[in-house]
Amino acid sequence: MRVLVTGGTGFIGSFLVDRLLADGHGVCVLDNLDPRVHPGSRPEHLAPGAELLVGDVRDRERCTAALDGVDAVVHAAAAVGVAQSLYRVEHFVDVNIRGTATVLEGLLARRDRRPKLVVLSSMTGYGEGLYRRRSDGRLLRVDVRSEVEIRRSGWEPVCPETGEPLAPMPTPEESALLARNVYALTKRYQEEVVLPHGLGGNAPAR
Ligand SMILES: NC(=O)c1ccc[n+]([C@@H]2O[C@H](COP(=O)([O-])OP(=O)(O)OC[C@H]3O[C@@H](n4cnc5c(N)ncnc54)[C@H](O)[C@@H]3O)[C@@H](O)[C@H]2O)c1
Known part of the structure; x- marks a missing residue:
């Protein structure tokens, strides 16, 4: 070919x-x-x-x-x-x-x-991609954060509900684009x- x-x-x-x-x-x-x-x-x-x-x-x-x-x-x-x-x-x-x-x-x-x-x-088309909440294994998407938010919470995304660190996961192709x-x-x-x-x-x- x-x-x-x-x-x-x-x-x-x-x-x-x-x-x-x-x-x-x-x-x-x-x-x-x-x-x-x-x-x-x-x-x-x-x-x-x-x-x-x-x-x-x-x-x-x-x-x-x-x-x-x-x-x-x-x-x-x-x-x-x-x-x-x-x-x-x-x-x-x-x-x-x-x-x-x-x-x-x-x-x-x-x-x-x-x-x-x-x-x-x-x-990058999927924004920050998929993450797993360590405490209960729940999968969640994280929205793209502003510089101010990153300075406040650190480089790695945290759970918006509990504030705990999140573990990055492979993002499935069929996920909504962001x-x-x-x-x-x-x-x-x-x-x-x-x-x-x-x-x-x-x-x-x-
Ligand atoms: N590197 C990554 O982490 C990554 C991740 C996801 C997707 N991608 C995608 O993979 C592809 C390749 O990325 P890469 O990291 O090898 O980038 P790269 O910059 O090393 O390679 C891009 C190549 O395209 C050439 N190029 C740029 N503009 C051109 C034009 N107008 N006409 C002809 N050639 C042109 C450049 O000379 C270069 O050789 C891109 O589509 C990129 O979006 C890369």
């Missing part, structure tokens, strides 16, 4: 590239080598077996070229980080939402190949934009 990994020189993408190559797939990477993430040209950590197309996911032509002959896309390219998203609002919205839309449209134009799409979401910052909102929107198109599922092995 030939797989396109957008953002494939990044932290998660590059490990995924290694795994895909090890499993015998052909891998192409589309990445703009964002200078906030990469100091120079092709990073040494990118596996030599991966083809690198330097380009922006928002660039329709570059995206179209990268999608040629591809059976599956893992869309990992993104503007990443909660703090930066609070002042680089336009950039985060543009890369994460328009970028995803550009990749999606490119794939929809190739529907005859039945390409698959995997989009990397983020736990995105409270620009990064989280763009990640949540990415998911909601792609899911109705039904491009997930198992791609045929080649």
Whole structure:
């Protein structure tokens, strides 16, 4: 199978590239080598077996070229980080939402190949996630707290009813979304934009 990994020189993408190559797939990477993430040209950590197309996911032509002959896309390219998203609002919205839309449209134009799409979401879409109250094991969601609240009660969330410390738990995918910052909102929107198109599922092995 030939797989396109957008953002494939990044932290998660590059490990995924290694795994895909090890499993015998052909891998192409589309990445703009964002200078906030990469100091120079092709990073040494990118596996030599991966083809690198330097380009922006928002660039329709570059995206179209990268999608040629591809059976599956893992869309990992993104503007990443909660703090930066609070002042680089336009950039985060543009890369994460328009970028995803550009990749999606490119794939929809190739529907005859039945390409698959995997989009990397983020736990930030679930706010603080799920916690367990130690005293009685009750599971509860904690709302995102203000800086003032964190200073008052400490970094780890406490139970709003009893004030006791809470233990973090894995947050189930079907939990209600609770995105409270620009990064989280763009990640949540990415998911909601792609899911109705039904491009997930198992791609045929080649
Ligand atoms: N690292 C985490 O803890 C974490 C957790 C949850 C979700 N994610 C998601 O996983 C994905 C990858 O995250 P990461 O931690 O590897 O981030 P990263 O910053 O290391 O990698 C992102 C890659 O995307 C590239 N990129 C950025 N803007 C681009 C654009 N406009 N066009 C093309 N390439 C672009 C960057 O150059 C970089 O190589 C993101 O979607 C992120 O939201 C990451």
